[in-house]
Amino acid sequence: MSSSGLACLKKLAVRLDWRCRATDDARSPLSAFAEETVKPTLGQYLASIRQDRKMSLRQVEEASGKEVSNAYLSQLETGKIVQPSPNVLNTLSEIYAIDYIQLMELAGYLAPSAARKATQRHGRVATFAEHNLTPEEEAELMKYLKFLRMEKPP
Incomplete structure (x- = not known):
């Protein structure tokens, strides 16, 4: 990993640690930043999961029995189909072994779970599960993960 990548990772770890130490009624310095970020779109989430599973668009098409074409999946991932x-x-939830309900929420078919407010933190990102990340923090981690993956040599 490059030195700039390590520096970014260290900054992120500091931010997450600072966020986790903040009490419920105290605003952390990250909270103002987090409010400006957005939750990942369905397309961004699907692209991230597919890349994590090291599958090509064509491999997903084959795994779906051609129910989901690679062109259609590409349009989903780029936001042309929302x-x-x-x-x-x-x-897709079966192929990727991910939660169908979460996909339905991201697609707008279901309202986000009432059990968790949008400002509450959660642990969907396994590596940082103990940090109980907010949707905004998760979105930033996904962006950073995408950045790191682009830096890796083939």
Whole structure:
């Protein structure tokens, strides 16, 4: 990893540690920044998961029995299609072994879970599960992960 990549990772770790130490009623310095960020889109999330599974668009198409074409998946990942059918979401959740309900929420079919407010932190990113990340923090981690993956030699 490059020195600039390590520096970014260290800054992120400091931010996360600072965020985790903040009490519920105290605003951390990261909170103002986090409010300006957005939750990952369905397309960004699907692209991140596919890359994590080291699958090509064509491999997903084959795994779906051609139910989801590589062109359609590409349009989903780039945001040209924002609300695929629940059947497509179910197929992708099975291929990627991810939560179908979360995909339905990201696609706008279901309201986000009432059990967790948008400002509450959660632990969906396994590496940082103990940090109980907010959706904004998760979005930033996904952006950083994408950045790191672009730096890796093939």
